[in-house]
Amino acid sequence: MTVRIGMIGPGGMGQAHIDRIRSVIAGGEVVAVSDIAEDNVRTVSDTYGVKGYTDSAELIADPDVDAVMICSFGPAHEADIIACIEAGKRVFCEKPMTPDAQGALNVMEAEQRAGRKLVTVGFMRRFDESYRQMKAILDSGEVGETLIIHNRHRNPTVPARYTWDMAINDTGIHEIDTMRWLTGEEIVRVRVDTPKKTSKRFEHLQDPLILIMHTESGIWIDDEIFVNNQHSYDIQCEAVAESGTIRLSDQHLIERTGTVGRCNALTMDHNERFGGAFVREVQEWITAVSRDEHTGSSAWDGYAAACVCDAGVRALTEDGEVDVEMIDKPALYA
Structure with missing residues (x-):
């Protein structure tokens, strides 16, 4: 068919x-x-x-x-x-x-x-081979319980229509869902930290920012969201467990050595990195x-991510941690 x-x-x-x-x-x-x-x-x-x-x-x-x-x-x-x-x-x-x-x-x-x-x-x-390998190792239990996860989501630039809240609900939403899937836990609290702003941004943006998340069991997760880094589409993830650390490998397929030294090509957008x-x-x-x-x-995954995004957008304008508010999971999604 x-x-x-x-x-x-x-x-x-x-x-x-x-x-x-x-x-x-x-x-x-x-x-x-x-x-x-x-x-x-x-x-x-x-x-x-x-x-x-x-x-x-x-x-x-x-x-x-x-x-x-x-x-x-x-x-x-x-x-x-x-x-x-x-x-x-x-x-x-x-x-x-x-x-x-x-x-x-x-x-x-x-x-x-x-x-x-x-x-x-x-x-x-969820369909990227490197993330799937990371999840398989964590799920196997061979490195013990997951304690901390570091994420980096960096873009070369964004257009003027990119609004202040999109750092959370359009960019950070990728890590929000991936962390729920990777850990098998819901995210229950969030906070946003605001580092020094890059001069290479539109005035209405806080860029970069750090989204801090806590899961049900207490796993601490950070996500550096930097959407005007001027050089590459750079996705990083490192899981720190009780007896081992797993991180995504460098995002390049070939490395060259010559008169300019040792270097590799950088991915520039999501279609190239996650094709x-x-x-x-x-x-x-x-x-x-x-x-x-x-x-x-x-749809439950879409809802859960939206709940975390709602809390994250609130945290952009509030001090301290913001609780994620969710309904109980309906039977259809159990």
């Missing part, structure tokens, strides 16, 4: 997914796209030879669309996800699932009414859809 996919929001990320599905992923075909920008719909539909809509509701209702990928602007996700659920169509939504916890609650309520999990959230780091993870993630989703199964992160 070929899964016929409708793409809502075929911007940079959406078109990268279309290219992957057309070139290296089996079992899926993008047959329609939707965007509120009419010129983009026309360009993308012409480029890929697919149907084009300016109304996402029309794409979701299209009988030729079996499943939907949502790669649009975060605040637009909630309505389209719920429409997909009500249409009985499986949906893959890029992070964040919703901009806040209330929107995620609305999505979960729709899923519970439907009685089955239809939503997969695009937390692609393999994106392929594995979308391939697994398409395969699951063809079997009418759910895979990957659930």
Whole structure:
């Protein structure tokens, strides 16, 4: 069975997914796209030879669309996800699932009414081979209990439309989900520390900042978020356990030596660094859809990340620690 996919929001990320599905992923075909920008719909539909809509509701209702990928602007996700659920169509939504916890609650309520999990959230780091190896070692218990985890999330630069809260709910959300998955625990408290600001930033930003998180058992986690480092897309993670330390290896495939010394190329964006993870993630989703199964992160994961983000955004403007407020996990997600 070929899964016929409708793409809502075929911007940079959406078109990268279309290219992957057309070139290296089996079992899926993008047959329609939707965007509120009419010129983009026309360009993308012409480029890929697919149907084009300016109304996402029309794409979701299209009988030729079996499943939907949502790669649009975060605040637009909630309505389209719920429409997909009500249409009985499986949906893959890029992070964040919703901009806040209330929107995620609305999505979960729709899923519970439907009685089955239809939503997969695009937390692609769970599919990265280096993170998976780290998790396998920690889960095995060979280095004892995890005590501390250090994270670094650095970008070369961000555009002017990057708002002050996006450091948490658009950038830090990656580490928030990855740490929940890596430790198998919920995050219960957060704090934000504010170092000296880089001069290479827009005036409205606190950059860099340090997000401090505590899990249920007391694991201490830090995340340096620095989105204007001027030189590379640099993702680091180091887990400190009772009898060993595990860290991601340097993010390069080749090292050269010559008259300029010893050096390696630096990754510049998420598609370059996590290309393999994106392929594995979308391939697994398409395969699951063809079997009418759910895979990957659930709406609960989207909700839990949103709760931590809400607390983190509060912590940007409040002194001290902020508790993460969450409902009990519904039976559908147990």
